[in-house]
Amino acid sequence: SKGTGAASFDEFGNSKYQNRRTMSSSDRAMLNAFKEITTMADRINLPRNIIDRTNNLFKQVYEQKSLKGRANDAIASACLYIACRQEGVPRTFKEICAVSRISKKEIGRCFKLILKALETSVDLITTGDFMS
Structure with a gap:
């Protein structure tokens, strides 16, 4: 069949071909993590502000490369x-x-x-209350 001139798109409306070339693997990994974060947050009905904060945390950790070798899904879950x-x-x-x-x-x-890497504290409650 002859091309219609329409580009081929994936389910998110992104052009299938240009992305592969222009997007670095680290950007792709980050986008996948953001998708995973949104999916997890939606499953437990978390609001948008939490998704945004999680994405920011993930991005910081990811760019520091301090958790190299850990699965991105695991980092995303912890974030x-x-x-x-x-x-x-x-x-x-x-x-x-x-x-x-x-x-x-x-x-x-x-x-x-992550807490060590970002030297951040998780205020509000102590870990002790939560490990049970």
Whole structure:
């Protein structure tokens, strides 16, 4: 069949071809993580501000490359956990675990590494209350 002149698009309306060339693998990884974060947040009905904060946390961690070698999904899950606490709607590791494909143990590990990497504190509640 002859081309109609219409470009080929993926389900998000992005042109299939130009993206592959113009987008670096790190941008692609970040976009995938943002998609994953939105999906997880939607599953537990978290508001947009939490998604935005999670994306920002993820971006900071990702650009620092301090968690190289950890799965992006695990980092994203831990960022979601931190964002919830910072925004005052804490969720347990178990709840985050339920909407992600990552084990509670791995989310906990990433959580500690991220806090160290960003030298940030998760105010509001102490970890002790939450590990149970």
